Amino acid sequence: MSDFDVIVIGAGAAGLASAALLAKEGQRVLLIDREKHLGGRGMAADDDGYKLNLGAHLLEDPGSGLTRIFEHLGMTLGHGPSNTDMPVWDHELKAWGSIRDRYSQAGDKDELKAVIQALLDTPYEELDRLDDLPMRTWLGKHTKSQGVIDLFEFITVMECMTENWWDHAASDNLFNRKMHYEERRTAAYSFWPIGGWEKLFDDLRNAVVSNGGVVELGRSVSQVLIEDGSVRGVSVPRIGAALRNEIFHDEEIRAPRVISTLPVWNALDVVPASQLPDWYVNQIRTLAEDRWRVSYAHLSIATNEPIPVIDRQEISTWLHAPISGTSGFMFEQTALDPSVAPEGKYLYVMGSMLHKYDRGRDKEFVREKFEEFEQEVEIMWPGLKDPVFKRRTYVFDPSFGVIQKPGLVGKFRPHWKAPNIEGLYFASETFQSRGIGIDRAARAGLSCVEDILGKRLWPLEMGWRY
Numbered sequence: 282m283s284d285f286d287v288i289v290i291g292a293g294a295a296g297l298a299s300a301a302l303l304a305k306e307g308q309r310v311l312l313i314d315r316e317k318h319l320g321g322r323g324m325a326a327d328d329d330g331y332k333l334n335l336g337a338h339l340l341e342d343p344g345s346g347l348t349r350i351f352e353h354l355g356m357t358l359g360h361g362p363s364n365t366d367m368p369v370w371d372h373e374l375k376a377w378g379s380i381r382d383r384y385s386q387a388g389d390k391d392e393l394k395a396v397i398q399a400l401l402d403t404p405y406e407e408l409d410r411l412d413d414l415p416m417r418t419w420l421g422k423h424t425k426s427q428g429v430i431d432l433f434e435f436i437t438v439m440e441c442m443t444e445n446w447w448d449h450a451a452s453d454n455l456f457n458r459k460m461h462y463e464e465r466r467t468a469a470y471s472f473w474p475i476g477g478w479e480k481l482f483d484d485l486r487n488a489v490v491s492n493g494g495v496v497e498l499g500r501s502v503s504q505v506l507i508e509d510g511s512v513r514g515v516s517v518p519r520i521g522a523a524l525r526n527e528i529f530h531d532e533e534i535r536a537p538r539v540i541s542t543l544p545v546w547n548a549l550d551v552v553p554a555s556q557l558p559d560w561y562v563n564q565i566r567t568l569a570e571d572r573w574r575v576s577y578a579h580l581s582i583a584t585n586e587p588i589p590v591i592d593r594q595e596i597s598t599w600l601h602a603p604i605s606g607t608s609g610f611m612f613e614q615t616a617l618d619p620s621v622a623p624e625g626k627y628l629y630v631m632g633s634m635l636h637k638y639d640r641g642r643d644k645e646f647v648r649e650k651f652e653e654f655e656q657e658v659e660i661m662w663p664g665l666k667d668p669v670f671k672r673r674t675y676v677f678d679p680s681f682g683v684i685q686k687p688g689l690v691g692k693f694r695p696h697w698k699a700p701n702i703e704g705l706y707f708a709s710e711t712f713q714s715r716g717i718g719i720d721r722a723a724r725a726g727l728s729c730v731e732d733i734l735g736k737r738l739w740p741l742e743m744g745w746r747y
Contacts, residue, residue: 283535285311285495287733288515290502290551291542293321294719295708297485298350299540299726304492305354306734311534312489313517315501319482321542322682323719331628331670332621333581338478339471339596339612341440341457342720343464349741350723354488359475362617365467368590369435370599370661372606377590377597377661380435384428392426396433399423400459408459411452412691419451433458436469438598438608440717441684442575442634446600446608452691453684456715471596473617503531505539505705507556512539512704515551538704540729542722545695545711546572556702564695568711571689576635576675578647578654583628583670587613588662602633602657605650609633611662626669631658635675647675682710682718691715697728706732 289300292314300312318324325332342348342358351358367380384393411419416437420430433454434447440457441449461470474481486496503516516531541551546569554562590597593616600608611631615622622628635650651673659666684690697712699705706729710718714725731737 283514283537285309285534285536287311287538287540288313288534288536289540289542289708290314290505290515291321292316292319292482292486292496292498293542293722294323294347294482295542295710295722295726296321296540297482297489298347298723299542299708299730300494300496301354301485301488301492302350302727302730302738303733304489304494306730306738307492308733310489310494311497311536312486312494313497313500313502313515315499317499319486319498320478322544323478323482323722325478328672329670330623331581331583331626331672332477333672333674334478334630335674336577336579336632338718339617340474340719341469341471341717342723343461343467343470345460345464346716346720346727347723350727351484352740353738354485356484356488358481358484361473361475362594363470363472364592364595364612366591366595367435368595368597369431370597370601372599372601372603375603375660379591380432383431383435384426386428389426389428392424393429393432396420396423396429397462400455401462403455403459405456405459408452408455409691411455412450412693413687414451415447415687416449416451416454417447419455432468435598435600437684438600439469439471439596439610442577443684443686444575444634446634448686449684450687450690453715457684457717460716473614477618477620502551505541505552506533507553507702507705510702512537512702515539538706538733540706540708540726540733542708542726544709545569548695548707548709552699552705558700561695561700568689568694577632578635578651579630579632579674580651580654580658581628581630581670581672581674582658582665582668583622583626584665584668585626586664587616587627588629588664589613590662599661602654603660604653604657605633607633607635609654611658628670629662629665633657651675682721684717697725698732 286308287303287310289296289312300310304310325334348358368377369380443449506513514535519532593613596612598610614628614630694713697707708726708729710721716724
């Protein structure tokens with residue numbers, strides 16, 4: 282008899298959601314992660330009294346993804362404050378304004394209504410055929426209004442990771458816009474989970490354990506074990522090795538199904554490439570190579586006084602930064618969750634794309650770019666010139682959980698169900714999936730879970746997912 286029905290590798294959003302759903306459905310589940318913390322790349326860390334995310338995380342789930350997963354588990358995912366406007370930087374006027382000003386004329390409003398209706402009339406299946414189509418091309422077929430185009434592209438700045446802010450895939454972009462319009466009647470919807478990310482991840486872990494599942498942190502998986510084209514479990518380093526010259530055989534934990542939530546660039550670390558078809562391995566490796574094309578520069582800055590543009594709860598964006606000409610965004614984290622900073626302090630997070638992947642791992646290049654980015658921030662928000670707290674974060678890994686270039690999304694990514702291997706799944710936002718960030722990861726996990734169970738899960742069948 283197997284030790285478990287399913288082993289889930291990785292305790293990030295995808296792994297936690299997958300394990301919680303499977304345990305709820307009566308499956309014997311082991312969730313295992315090499316790190317000692319939950320959340321994976323969505324984790325938060327304490328730093329000098331501030332809670333900092335690895336990147337600028339908000340949850341872009343208007344209600345059909347992680348929210349409904351919580352409902353199925355008998356829990357509530359609290360939606361904190363969400364933005365209703367969008368301050369945008371005019372690089373010519375060197376001033377802030379509202380995105381609404383871009384389409385304030387009657388003709389522009391009519392154009393916007395027509396574009397929204399065209400999107401709502403487009404089936405999700407048709408969006409799947411737009412993986413290699415630029416978003417700007419799709420917009421050009423439905424409107425000539427620059428204000429309407431600006432609306433979509435300013436929104437996308439917060440969700441894309443491409444060399445140029447206009448160069449992103451129509452399918453991924455329109456999936457999110459359609460989902461948001463259908464569920465919230467707005468072009469974009471994002472929120473801070475009530476209680477913060479720690480509570481979100483703790484709730485999912487508790488759902489695993491309360492339904493008989495096992496969670497092991499601080500323990501790595503050496504390899505997924507495959508025999509005669511079927512999964513038989515995983516091997517893990519045996520607990521007890523204490524001496525450097527001590528040699529132990531790995532311990533085997535048996536299960537007929539394994540869900541790996543490792544990103545595409547780590548997938549073959551635990552799955553033998555020899556067990557997969559060459560074309561599938563090539564898909565993985567080709568996509569993994571693109572990891573270094575664009576990276577993300579993140580600043581966390583705290584002040585003694587709030588620095589609002591329009592409203593403290595709004596997300597500000599720009600297409601052309603004053604010096605580099607790159608795109609980016611900023612929001613006040615304490616306006617969404619005051620607990621992320623000491624009392625009386627105001628924490629801001631902002632991000633921008635760093636290009637030139639050939640120098641992306643050059644520390645001096647990165648340092649120079651951060652200094653340039655900080656100068657730009659001071660131009661756009663003079664009140665941030667003398668912060669009481671500042672941290673830089675340079676991130677490669679999250680780049681695939683957001684909207685990417687045409688030809689790098691959807692069908693161009695490896696499928697989440699491994700070919701030729703019975704019982705092996707990849708629940709990662711870096712494989713085929715739709716959505717944004719943590720919600721995208723949870724949707725990826727849901728796809729694998731429902732395939733394993735052979736059924737849709739209520740009320741999740743009411744929402745679209747991949």
